[in-house]
Amino acid sequence: MTRRIIVWSIAVAGLLLATENVNAQSRTVTSVNTDRRKVETPAARTDDRRDAPIKPDPRNADARPAPRAEMAPAPVRRAPDAPFRPEFRPKKEMRRLSVDAIRAFERVSFDADRTRQARLMLKADVRLTTDEIIRMALAFDFDSGRLEFLEMAYENCLDRWNFYRAVETLTFSSSRTKLIDYALEAGIRERDIYYDLTVTKEEMKEIVRILKKESFDSDRLRLAKLIVAGNWLTARQIAQMANTFEFDSSRMKFLRFAYEFCYDLENYNVAIATLDYSSNRRQLTDELARIR
DSSP states (O other), rough: OOOHHHHHHHHHHHHHHHHHHHHHHHHHHHHHHHHHHHHHHHHHOTTTSSSSOOOOOOOOOOOOOOOOOHHHHHHHOOOSSOOOOOOOOOOSSSOOOHHHHHHHHHHHHOOOHHHHHHHHHHHTTTTTHHHHHHHTTOSSSHHHHHHHHHHHHHHHHHHGGGGGGGGGOOSSOOOHHHHHHHHHHHHHEEEHTTTOOOOOOOHHHHHHHHHOOOOHHHHHHHHHHHHHHBBBBOOHHHHHTTTOOOHHHHHHHHHHHHHHHOOOGGGGGHHHTOOHHHHHHHHHHHHHHHHH
């Protein structure tokens, strides 16, 4: 009996000693972790004021923090290649031809009678779009009557920036030259009404196609001037038009004329680069520098 009691006492003492060792190790780990956190987290510096709020001076009740300087917004400039064509909305007092009137005009038998009717219509201060003018011009049988009608209709055209498309309705180059010269003079006289118009990418493709159809640089130059006189183009678009010319001499004449109608003059060296000879590029650069 005494031996059993001694064995039980030794077992209990061993169990108590093992429990004490586990508790001691736990306290040691906790202490280490706590010390590690203290090392990893830097103590707040009393002189670090980067995040401290700005407080007004108590001696001056009106003291306020200095406002942060703000940059002025950059000026917004419309992208020249963006479609920008005004949607036509006729006023009540603006006279427009009806579809029936155009159909009746197309049914007239002779050019002389068509010219009489057209003169009567335009005398009423009617306004026509380029598409309507082209449709009526194609009703004529000969260039002579068609040319006379186109010259009359130009003054009543709503979208003169598109009038160059009507030149294609004429068969002979001499007739096209007369129409271009007439419209070019009138377009330059009244070019201020086109100030806000820029040529879209789709229109530019059509312009290049029409210019390439011309057989000679002289005719191409007249037509290109007419197109430029009614629009504002970017330097890149002017370069595209200049590349349709065969000779540097014609290209230089066009670039001199188109300079006044360029939307981004700061990029005009892109158009000047279309010239083949460096001497011509230098000469044109000097001339345009004097203009500015």
